Amino acid sequence: MEGFAIFAPPFSSHIRALEALASQLIDSGHTVFWIHQVEVQQFLEDQRIKFQAVGAVSHPPGSLAFMLARAANPGTVSGLRRVIADIAANTDMLCRQSPDILKKLGITAVIADQMEAAGGLVAQSLHLPYVSVACALPVNRELAIPLPVMHWSYASSKLALELNKTSSQVYDWLMKPHASVIAEHSKILDCH
Numbered sequence: 001m002e003g004f005a006i007f008a009p010p011f012s013s014h015i016r017a018l019e020a021l022a023s024q025l026i027d028s029g030h031t032v033f034w035i036h037q038v039e040v041q042q043f044l045e046d047q048r049i050k051f052q053a054v055g056a057v058s059h060p061p062g063s064l065a066f067m068l069a070r071a072a073n074p075g076t077v078s079g080l081r082r083v084i085a086d087i088a089a090n091t092d093m094l095c096r097q098s099p100d101i102l103k104k105l106g107i108t109a110v111i112a113d114q115m116e117a118a119g120g121l122v123a124q125s126l127h128l129p130y131v132s133v134a135c136a137l138p139v140n141r142e143l144a145i146p147l148p149v150m151h152w153s154y155a156s157s158k159l160a161l162e163l164n165k166t167s168s169q170v171y172d173w174l175m176k177p178h179a180s181v182i183a184e185h186s187k188i189l190d191c192h
Helices: 012-027 038-043 063-072 077-105 118-125 158-174 176-188
Strands: 003-007 031-036 050-053 109-113 130-133
Touching: 003 012, 003 077, 003 118, 012 031, 012 038, 012 109, 012 130, 031 038, 031 077, 038 050, 038 063, 063 077, 077 118, 077 158, 077 176, 109 118, 118 130, 118 176, 158 176
Parallel strands: 003 031, 003 109, 031 050, 109 130
Antiparallel strands: none
């Protein structure tokens, strides 16, 4: 049987969705490890999921509650930038600490939430097969479709396409700290 590792952001909706998948895999005889900071374990309901804590120094007990509170109500642009910095720090921590752990655990495949880039990066660096799961609106880009975080509907007019393009540029500017972490670890982990 396979040994799976799950990478997901520490948000309830993502945890519930991937936990349901993990439970089905366990029912089929597979072993499933959840990789994240220690406080995420408290949110897992299926006790058969094996939890592997990482980030003891960078993400000590007590830090998750602050991150979740900021994410739930960023308030201002600077608050939103702090949330993005938190997301980048999670990805950085998982990329730095997970490869050796996955080797030690004998992981044979990765389930990677699209919103946590570390899963795909680590899997690629270890030449492991992985699936990318969209537990939220997919982040795949198409100019004619507004980003999932935007509040307007699809439209095909020239003005709508320009609005989508401009909003994507603003989004990319805001997300630059996270994109930098992903680019850095793509090089460090030698992902092709």
